[in-house]
Amino acid sequence: MTHPRHRLDDLIHSPVRLSVMSALRHADAVHFGLLRDTVEVSDSLLSKHLAALEAAGYVEVTKGYAGRRPRTWYSLTEEGRAAFDAYIAALREIVDAPVLPLDSGE
Amino acid sequence: MSTSEDNTRPSPSAAAEALSSADAAARRIRSRRGWYIAGTLVMAVALAAFSIALASWPDRLADLIIPGLLVVGAILALLAWSGRTIPTAAVAVSNRVVFISAALMVVTLLLNRLLPAGFSGWVVLTGLLPALPFLYLAWRVARA
Secondary structure, eight states: OOOGGGGOOTTTOSHHHHHHHHHHHTSSEEEHHHHHHHHTOOHHHHHHHHHHHHHTTSEEEEEEEETTEEEEEEEEOHHHHHHHHHHHHHHHHHHHSOOOOGGGOO | OOOHHHHOOOOHHHHHHHHHHHHHHHHHHHHTHHHHHHHHHHHHHHHHHHHHHHHHOGGGIIIIIHHHHHHHHHHHHHHHHHHOEEOHHHHHHHHHHHHHHHHHHHHHHHHHHHSOSSOOHHHHHHHHGGGHHHHHHHHHHHHO
16 A cells, blocks of 8 residues: 555645645635635735646636626636545545654665 | 645645645635625525515605615625635525525515505515525525
């Protein structure tokens, strides 16, 4: 059986992307501004991470308007939800795993 | 694009820290549900008030009820603008809630024709019917 760390998705591994995915996992759609305030990063850095997640097929973008102001909404795709859930499950396994002695060959 | 941070595999303590930051982001998003709940409660109160007012004081439609609806519309627009998130629990049922509420509004208007003119307890009871689906939606989002 492989160690759960081998199942960690590199794309989600960045703290910013993990927070973005977690925020999106708990709502159907989130406005860009709220994501930026939640993750506490600059617009440009958030855009860069969102573009990477979108390119991987984890996030989808919906553009719309609130009154006359343009608004961009983000949500997780089915693939993104599955990847996030698997990532969190792997993290929990790592946290819950018993600590092995140093000379165990690990 | 890739950083050394991206390729580092976490120790149990780093994994716990990552879980904690993911939980913090989730908590912040969940806390925004209040805006959506406020919007559904405004909608419930407005629908009940509208149907009660229409049945009790139909002669004041122009000077009281229509301005009231405009104010409610403005409040809902403000809440939608401030909300910035759509709770997952709302998406599955929101269309059904609007449809059932519209159907109950028709039932209320038909029932009100059978009731004596003017304000009464029965008018209040029938007026609550179209509000019930929105109260359910608020409850569903609040407990999700």
